[in-house]
Amino acid sequence: MAQSTLDSMPGASTGTVVITEPLNFWGGKRVKPREEKNAEPVFEPATGRVLCQMVPCGAEEVDEAIQSAYAAYQKWSKMAGMERARVMLEAARIIRERREKIAKLEVINNGKTITEALGNIDFSWKSIEYYAGLAGTLAGQHIQLPGGAFAYSRREPLGVCVGIGAWNFPFLITTLKSAPALACGNAMVYKPSPMAPVTAVILAEIYKEAGVPDGLFCVVQGGAETGSLLCHHPKVAKVSFTGSVPTGKKVMEMSAKSVKQVTLELGGKSPLIIFKDCELENAVKGALMANFLTQGQVCCNGTRVFVQREIMPQFLEEVVKRTKAIPVGDPLLGSTRMGPLISKPQLEKVLGFVSQAKKEGARVLCGGDPFVPSDPKLKGGYFMSPCVLGTSNTLVNGGTAHAQSALFFNTQSLSTDNCRDDMTCVKEEIFGPVMSVLPFDTEEEVIQRANNTTFGLASGVFTRDISRAHRVAASMEAGTCFINNYNINPIELPFGGYKMSGFGRENGQVTIEYYSQLKTVVVEMGDVESLF
Ligand SMILES: NC(=O)c1ccc[n+]([C@@H]2O[C@H](COP(=O)([O-])OP(=O)(O)OC[C@H]3O[C@@H](n4cnc5c(N)ncnc54)[C@H](O)[C@@H]3O)[C@@H](O)[C@H]2O)c1
Numbered sequence: 096m097a098q099s100t101l102d103s104m105p106g107a108s109t110g111t112v113v114i115t116e117p118l119n120f121w122g123g124k125r126v127k128p129r130e131e132k133n134a135e136p137v138f139e140p141a142t143g144r145v146l147c148q149m150v151p152c153g154a155e156e157v158d159e160a161i162q163s164a165y166a167a168y169q170k171w172s173k174m175a176g177m178e179r180a181r182v183m184l185e186a187a188r189i190i191r192e193r194r195e196k197i198a199k200l201e202v203i204n205n206g207k208t209i210t211e212a213l214g215n216i217d218f219s220w221k222s223i224e225y226y227a228g229l230a231g232t233l234a235g236q237h238i239q240l241p242g243g244a245f246a247y248s249r250r251e252p253l254g255v256c257v258g259i260g261a262w263n264f265p266f267l268i269t270t271l272k273s274a275p276a277l278a279c280g281n282a283m284v285y286k287p288s289p290m291a292p293v294t295a296v297i298l299a300e301i302y303k304e305a306g307v308p309d310g311l312f313c314v315v316q317g318g319a320e321t322g323s324l325l326c327h328h329p330k331v332a333k334v335s336f337t338g339s340v341p342t343g344k345k346v347m348e349m350s351a352k353s354v355k356q357v358t359l360e361l362g363g364k365s366p367l368i369i370f371k372d373c374e375l376e377n378a379v380k381g382a383l384m385a386n387f388l389t390q391g392q393v394c395c396n397g398t399r400v401f402v403q404r405e406i407m408p409q410f411l412e413e414v415v416k417r418t419k420a421i422p423v424g425d426p427l428l429g430s431t432r433m434g435p436l437i438s439k440p441q442l443e444k445v446l447g448f449v450s451q452a453k454k455e456g457a458r459v460l461c462g463g464d465p466f467v468p469s470d471p472k473l474k475g476g477y478f479m480s481p482c483v484l485g486t487s488n489t490l491v492n493g494g495t496a497h498a499q500s501a502l503f504f505n506t507q508s509l510s511t512d513n514c515r516d517d518m519t520c521v522k523e524e525i526f527g528p529v530m531s532v533l534p535f536d537t538e539e540e541v542i543q544r545a546n547n548t549t550f551g552l553a554s555g556v557f558t559r560d561i562s563r564a565h566r567v568a569a570s571m572e573a574g575t576c577f578i579n580n581y582n583i584n585p586i587e588l589p590f591g592g593y594k595m596s597g598f599g600r601e602n603g604q605v606t607i608e609y610y611s612q613l614k615t616v617v618v619e620m621g622d623v624e625s626l627f
């Protein structure tokens with residue numbers, strides 16, 4: 096069992112790890128790339144060093160992986176749900192036992208803090224436990240028909256499912272797709288993001304160690320080309336995709352050619368609505384949790400923060416003070432709360448959004464600059480200071496004298512600097528640590544503005560008024576609405592988008608529907624009545 100990458104983890108620190116083991120996995124083992132000529136460097140975001148090479152799989156390798164998955168599917172799908180559950184529970188146990196090592200590797204590849212990565216790994220083993228629990232409950236119905244005839248339905252797997260993942264939760268996305276797939280009796284071929292390729296193969300090794308048939312969970316490395324080979328392959332029954340809206344559309348189009356089932360978990364630009372009757376301390380904490388986890392690279396983040404005008408000054412004072420105090424630095428240190436962004440291009444893209452926001456008239460209330468930590472080994476890392484883009488004319492339209500005295504920024508620009516709904520930073524998914532704050536006056540107005548987006552992944556509301564909370568939740572055109580908190584997504588709860596944020600669901604019992612199909616079996620107990 097090639098466990099050397101994980102075995103080197105306990106003593107590993109930022110800037111020390113180099114990975115040379117193959118990152119593909121099929122037929123029950125790691126597989127070396129056939130040819131190295133298209134190798135792409137994978138960087139450690141905290142240092143900018145090369146961590147490993149990602150070599151994309153070509154058509155023959157993709158086919159080999161899919162054939163190996165299909166062979167395993169023939170065995171796995173015939174096992175009883177309870178038998179599959181026992182293997183999955185063992186996989187969950189192994190992940191739990193190795194959580195620190197896996198989390199460390201995730202941090203080195205992704206840049207998120209160790210505190211968050213440990214939480215992600217715990218979420219991962221819980222997701223496998225959860226679907227192991229459901230595996231033994233999968234059942235159909237028995238239906239009586241006239242004359243003693245009857246029918247029953249069988250809940251059957253789909254076959255070989257493909258998972259294509261994003262880079263922001265590399266190990267977790269791998270488990271959120273594979274756990275329900277395997278519980279239902281499918282096999283899975285998974286393609287991680289080329290920017291975060293190193294932990295999916297660890298999960299493949301763990302499934303193997305837990306006892307799945309060789310080939311049941313395969314990993315192929317690559318980018319768009321490899322992804323497209325997977326979506327076009329005739330032996331693939333379903334594609335579960337997590338990524339951006341433009342790529343999601345392509346995946347849907349490619350999958351449509353052979354009528355494959357599709358789940359799309361796409362981007363967002365979610366509203367967080369804070370009413371003046373909220374518990375302000377919780378609303379401030381909620382806004383930070385809605386924007387700055389994983390350096391703001393979270394699909395369901397509440398990046399459009401609508402604040403009722405009367406409480407804007409107090410809200411901004413607290414949010415900016417706490418944002419400025421976020422410790423940015425070495426993601427492997429327990430005290431760090433924000434690490435580097437995933438890549439140099441991503442950092443430049445996010446800083447570009449901040450510059451554009453300034454040009455369009457927004458006021459940078461804090462952050463939004465490249466950040467160079469004092470530790471010399473982090474000088475080449477992709478760090479930036481977390482940013483709040485604000486509005487400073489909130490008082491012009493009706494603030495109180497008390498609120499005015501709470502202003503902490505330059506009051507000269509009261510009438511001009513603003514985040515507005517038509518700004519690029521408010522309309523587009525930034526996928527970085529940038530919060531846009533917008534004032535509002537009435538419930539009716541804010542509901543209309545919150546829904547005025549093509550995205551629909553999540554939403555949130557802070558208020559003490561219970562009726563208003565549920566009224567707003569019902570009005571949100573989004574797959575989730577958090578009341579008086581944000582980014583609470585445990586495995587038991589269905590997660591997914593409305594509108595262009597996608598369709599299908601991950602997590603929760605409902606996901607079984609997306610990895611299985613119903614067969615109806617009709618049984619005659621008498622003679623055939625023929626009209627002919
Ligand atoms: N809704 C969710 O659950 C969720 C979760 C995480 C991330 N996201 C979204 O993901 C995006 C960020 O991730 P990203 O930058 O990796 O997204 P991306 O769309 O660039 O890439 C996602 C995956 O698709 C692959 N891919 C690219 N082109 C392809 C093609 N033509 N055919 C098949 N596969 C292809 C990539 O290699 C990668 O594995 C954000 O928009 C974010 O909101 C959504």
Ligand SMILES: CCCCC=O
Nearest residue numbers: 264267268393394395
């Ligand atoms: C896997 C968790 C999804 C959160 C969005 O990026």
